[in-house]
Amino acid sequence: MATGRTHRPATRSRGIPEATVARLPLYLRALTALSERSVPTVSSEELAAAAGVNSAKLRKDFSYLGSYGTRGVGYDVEYLVYQISRELGLTQDWPVVIVGIGNLGAALANYGGFASRGFRVAALIDADPAMAGKPVAGIPVQHTDELEHIIESNGVSIGVIATPAGAAQQVCDRLVAAGVTSILNFAPTVLTVPDGVDVRKVDLSIELQILAFHEQRKAGEESGQEGGTPAAVTRAASVEADRKGPDGDVPAVMPA
């Protein structure tokens, strides 16, 4: 999973474990699919299979929400959709701003998953004056100068950062100062935020590196090859040669 919680070490919110909260959207998605097919009830076993988890874990997760099941029958799909939606806070609209409208920012703006879960793109913001006014996904891009005004007038509490790494912390600071208390960070940087602000990060580069680790392990188990080969040393040395200048001046979205 490309996700990583940053701060908030192990805060069990209102008795619901963090690990459970992270799975609720998964259950909700599976339940929504069942709801569309007009399935009235579902057993923990079936739903767990659809969500890709263990049925015992699913039952324990639901037990934190309350006793919404019926023994011998299962769970009422519609009721559970409502309960989970409510628990996740999806019963209200969340205005969201996306900062950094490069390739990735544009992809996010076009992402259909926003609107369908109570998230509304309130504004697209970019530092490039040439972008200002240009519509992306039907929404005109606004200049960074407007950031504070946009946040405050729309009551935005969730911000998405899709800028290059060099700009991320600065953007983050401005978002927080303007009142944003939850940030989804796509820039490959560690963001520092005050207490009370949640940060979640999505980092493609890290995901790939984790996959490479397991891939290497799988390959190494058979061929038994290990240790620094000459080629390996060469590549390692070239790693730094690739990276010129500070993080900020790489034009592409999300430099590593």
Added chain:
Amino acid sequence: MATGRTHRPATRSRGIPEATVARLPLYLRALTALSERSVPTVSSEELAAAAGVNSAKLRKDFSYLGSYGTRGVGYDVEYLVYQISRELGLTQDWPVVIVGIGNLGAALANYGGFASRGFRVAALIDADPAMAGKPVAGIPVQHTDELEHIIESNGVSIGVIATPAGAAQQVCDRLVAAGVTSILNFAPTVLTVPDGVDVRKVDLSIELQILAFHEQRKAGEESGQEGGTPAAVTRAASVEADRKGPDGDVPAVMPA
């Protein structure tokens, strides 16, 4: 974090805990930045701050790799960069294919972080015949028919899925059948894969929902408002109304 490990419950590979592996890329990034500034050594305290973790955790993480530090001094930056790169398997080139060249796929293709860490985009693949031959990020898009051929002739073991949810499992099956053993999934679906295949997922919708949960909790603690308000019920009911048809036929990338 937008990341979630899927299968592989708790396999401690060669003695290195999974949680440690997930942090190694973070350390590597911080170390690379230090290396660029020609910093010769760094203490666990400094590096931990740069990586956004606890110094004790960092030292324990490094202890799994071996004793690469010098007491009273710290760690040699260059040496550590090499050791972590080697451990993560970044000392070799990993050809990667990206399947699904929509908004997101194009953003990924343009992502600078690929090349700088030993990942090479071997091919871009899309099901739309109109896309075939069109260059994206300097690489011509190829049709899905070529998938097996591309995988085998390039020795690709890592695949990135950026298709709509409805196509993801099918693409996944074909990738695995052709020899791919690690998959990074951006489509909002649970992928089923045989043993030995690693799947990591990046799911924007889930991340936002987790943020919304905490955001609601923060808001609720002050205003003490709880329970299903009429407005809440309205929204919950409209959740399903938004979602027409099966997952597959939503045109946008990554429907939720």
Added chain:
DNA sequence: CCATCTTTGTGCACGCGTTCACAAAGGCAT
């Protein structure tokens, strides 16, 4: 109304991950 059968909800145990706290180790100054 009773027996049976299905499925939930959870007590319990186990293992991973995190953190504390400190002894061991090495550099450095004198």
Added chain:
DNA sequence: ATGCCTTTGTGAACGCGTGCACAAAGATGG
């Protein structure tokens, strides 16, 4: 060479998350 000072490496304790296994609960059929 010796003592001091810094920083590593790790033993031990703790807490969270997971999974097992079963008792309680309720539906269903006779």
